[in-house]
Amino acid sequence: MEFRDYVRALRKGWVFIVVLTLLGIAIAALLSILKTPEYEATAKVFVSVQSTGSISDLTQGGSFLQNQVKSYADIVNTPIVLQPVIDSLGLDSTVDQLSKSITASSPSDTVILEITAVDGDPDSSARIANAVASSFESAVSDLVPTNAEGLTPVKITVLQDASVPAGPASPNVPLYITAGALIGLVLGMGLAVVLYVLDTRIxxxxxxxxxxxxxxxxxxxxxxxxxxxxxxxxxxxxxxxxxxxxxxxxxxxxxxxxxxxxxxxxxxxxxxxxxxxxxxxxxxxxxxxxxxxxxxxxxxxxxxxxxxxxxxxxxxxxxxxxxxxxxxxxxxxxxxxxxxxxxxxxxxxxxxxxxxxxxxxxxxxxxxxxxxxxxxxxxxxxxxxxxxxxxxxxxxxxxxxxxxxxxxxxxxxxxxxxxxxxxxxxxxxxxxxxxxxxxxxxxxxxxxxxxxxxxxxxxxxxxxxxxxxxx
The missing domain is CATH 3.40.50.300 (P-loop containing nucleotide triphosphate hydrolases)
Structure with a gap:
């Protein structure tokens, strides 16, 4: 097919394109209405090195932590961190269930961990995020042995408590509508071209x-x-x-x-x-x-x-x-x-x-x-x-x-x-x-x-x- 054939196909199939685009928007809107709102709250913790050594030792320790901080993020979703959260907040969920709603990430070239909790209630999402941050601080202290000086080399400090979110993070209605429209548009255009190719009439x-x-x-x-x-x-x-x-x-x-x-x-x-x-x-x-x-x-x-x-x-x-x-x-x-x-x-x-x-x-x-x-x-x-x-x-x-x-x-x-x-x-x-x-x-x-x-x-x-x- 030449370019003009595609243009002709789209012009001939404009009804399908419009209908499927509108249908995509309608389905996206319906999903946005039916989907349970989810709220995200994020707490930030700072990972640092405790040492009585020289500035050079501290610098080397900081560089080491930047390389290792992603490994520390994996600890956030382990039972040693999440089980105390469940017990302290009296949550009706297992560690695996709670783990699916908790994410931990570190911005590039930093020693800051962002702990995000997702929940259907805004207050609960903030409480869970703060509880996980506190439990993570205690877990690292227990996991990392003290050095010869009697200090824990790695120190976790809560840098920012999670605040109650003002609005839901999901569903993102504009994103849903845009995605629905694009999917409907692509399907409509594809259907128009297919029908044009299958049409054997002069x-x-x-x-x-x-x-x-x-x-x-x-x-x-x-x-x-x-x-x-x-x-x-x-x-x-x-x-x-x-x-x-x-x-x-x-x-x-x-x-x-x-x-x-x-x-x-x-x-x-x-x-x-x-x-x-x-x-x-x-x-x-x-x-x-x-x-x-x-x-x-x-x-x-x-x-x-x-x-x-x-x-x-x-x-x-x-x-x-x-x-x-x-x-x-x-x-x-x-x-x-x-x-x-x-x-x-x-x-x-x-x-x-x-x-x-x-x-x-x-x-x-x-x-x-x-x-x-x-x-x-x-x-x-x-x-x-x-x-x-x-x-x-x-x-x-x-x-x-x-x-x-x-x-x-x-x-x-x-x-x-x-x-x-x-x-x-x-x-x-x-x-x-x-x-x-x-x-x-x-x-x-x-x-x-x-x-x-x-x-x-x-x-x-x-x-x-x-x-x-x-x-």
């Missing part, structure tokens, strides 16, 4: 480019109104979505498609907007001054006749079986340069008809008679119709629906075309989101939405949007 042009080298020639934004108003160039010609089809028409002129004037419009799976795109692209091309014929070659679930509002009972099937001539069933759409050949009746053998000599002859005839010939074909993965047809035209325009098509779908569709020697002329991304991390503005592929002006000027050929209203 989200953006980067996903398509990782699958095929075919150029991405256009992008069509998602519009929930498309099922009711499929012909946006007729119903809403000044909308950004209508402009995206004009941009697609323009982009097709710069990807080498001038080598052939016929191509198949297909997709990997149903529901990716191929028929809607085919119809609107044909209208956009016709409005640019080109003579365009669009053929409904989806003889399994034909849609173009209903989209364009023409009679579709007689069409391609009748031409291929010899019941009609092309000029008898091709219909002009309104007063435009667009001509439509509907599918006609659904035959029992669509693949055989599309691969027949009659279909090849029809394609060649349409290529000679029209500037552009478009064939709306079925999806590639369920049936072979589109792949068969693509070998007889200039190639296929593959529709890829963002958020619907999966990577293996697109990979399978490209493989189905290349296996039969067909060309993937270009990819058109459909159903692009208008919001969120995968949304696009008016960018390098002409994703034309999100800007706030109308399309009032004439089309490239001088045709106005008045004509794009169709019939």
């Amino acid at each position: 989200r953006n042009e980067h996903d398509v480019e990782a699958i095929t080298d075919a150029p991405i020639v256009g992008g069509i934004a998602f519009d929930a109104r498309t099922p009711e108003n499929p012909l946006v160039l007729r119903d809403d010609p000044r909308s950004p979505r209508a402009e995206s089809f004009r941009t697609l028409r323009t982009n097709l002129q710069f990807v080498g498609l001038e080598e052939s004037n016929s191509f198949v419009i297909t997709s990997s799976i149903p529901g990716e907007g191929k028929s809607t795109t085919a119809a609107n692209l044909a209208i956009a091309m016709a409005l640019s001054g080109q003579s365009v014929v669009i053929v409904d070659a989806d003889m399994r679930k034909p849609r173009l006749a209903s989209y364009l509002g023409i009679e579709g009972s007689v069409g391609l099937t009748d031409v291929l079986v010899g019941r009609a001539q092309p000029n008898e069933v091709i219909t002009r759409w309104g007063d435009t340069n667009l001509y439509v050949l509907p599918a006609g009746r659904i035959p029992p053998n669509p693949s055989e008809l599309l691969g027949s000599v009659a279909m090849v002859n029809l394609i060649r005839s349409l290529e000679k008679s029209f500037d552009v010939a478009l064939f709306d074909a079925p999806p590639l993965l369920p049936v072979t119709d589109a792949a068969v047809l693509a070998t007889k035209t200039g190639g296929a325009l593959l529709m890829v629906a963002a958020g619907r098509a999966h990577k293996n779908h697109v990979r399978g569709a490209v493989t189905a075309l290349t296996n039969v020697g067909a060309k993937v002329a270009g990819v058109v991304m459909t159903m692009l989101p208008t919001k969120g991390p995968d949304s696009y503005g008016y960018g390098r592929y002409g994703y034309a939405y999100g800007y706030g002006y109308g399309i009032d000027e004439p089309d490239q050929s001088g045709e106005t949007d008045r004509k794009s209203r169709g019939k």
